[in-house]
Amino acid sequence: MLQLSYINQHPEEVIKGLERKLVPNAAEIVNSIIEVDAKRRATQTQLDETLAESNSISKQIGMLMKQGKKEEAEAAKQATGNLKDKSQELKEELRLAEEKAKELLVQLPNIPSEKVPDGKTPEDNAIVFSTENNITLPEGSLPHWELIKKYDIIDFDLGSKITGAGFPVYKGKGARLQRALINFFLDQAIEAGYGEIQPPIMINEDSAFATGQLPDKEGQMYHDPNENLYLIPTAEVPLTNIYRNEMVDANKLPIKITGYTPCFRREAGSWGAHVRGLNRLHQFDKVELVQIVKPENSYDILEEMTAHVEGLLKKLELPYRKLNLCGGDLGFTAAMTYDLETYSAAQDRWLEVSSVSNFETYQANRLKLRYKDGKQKGLCHTLNGSALALPRILATILENNQTEDGINIPKVLQSYCGFDKIS
């Protein structure tokens, strides 16, 4: 959530930023927020004055009663009658103004960093880096949705039987490769100084709001109305919410945590022609990195985290490229995002396998996550990144490493898998 004080002080910057993020009526919304907030402050001043008067009379009544001056006390009681009515009205006005301001504020996304390129669609994303793609596939090479059948390692039909479309069953070497990737990613994160966490995979409404999934992604999460809990769409939510309502000592920063979880997404309305196989799922596995940092470091940390993810892709020997997302393609809560995409030779497509984002104070403001540095206090910056999401990594490994007599397992994974080839 954007900070009210910032909106009040820099309305033009905010409007410009929101327009870069393609928010319609940005100026209109910002101006009404400023207006409602001014109204809120004026009302509070009035209310405070009314309550102060009422409190002071009440104290006098208390003293008079002690001294046994009953008639004077009764007279003073009369005086508080209309003060109470007035304060009730003002309280209601204040509540309405606060509600209105929050309602407007909550629908505004984060504004992009200066480093974010202008643009409206994914075509406008800046390609920051790309590896050479010198993959030559054998004759008759197959996309992963054929390979998994050929080697019987992932079964979509079985998943449909048990649950439904988009819930695959991993079998045999498929299951083992999956587990190998999870362990490899976690070990690499731990080596890079992240503390491992196993969080709950259901979250309450407060958590979903604090990291920005609510109200923005309301319809995209699986929801249990009995308990009002949501299945996590990403470990970002439980990991970041560990620090909700916390005041962190500045010398404890940066906080670096990692966690493996399954992730659940309804993906309502987003199924299309090129989302076959592992490209889009309702349930998938991911290892997530989260950092909570001092504001002045956050962009250096963004580079550091992205470099970590690039390191994983290099170790897996996968061709990849790095994109700096343009304003129009940025997520709701992000100030800046690097997307990492691997190249799938068999599909001749780039597949997004990681998003590393700096949220600046947007999440911290909702989380009420602050740091204390001596006397200085302020909102932390939060960052997170996938390191990595498994299905598309699995897809590119299967497709790019296929040979006539089987699929070669990348060297770094062989000890984790206990085999070097799927055949």
Added chain:
RNA sequence: GGAGAGGUGGCAGAGUGGUAAUGCAGCAGCCUGCUAAGCUGUGCACGGGUAACCGUGUCCUGGGUUCGAAUCCCAGUCUCUCCGCCA
């Protein structure tokens, strides 16, 4: 699922309708020379003010009663204990 107990500042812990005691810790200032002690001030949010400072709210949350609620009433929530069920 049933029954009971409880939720007060960073921590401990009093407080049954009239200014949230007290202790410990941390921080700041003052004072003092002997391995440290003493004194004073220090929660958070919002509002007003250049500032010093002032006001309002805040005793799990939300309502209610009252001139006035940590305290009384209602609802919710969380924690603990016992019983039941159970991987």
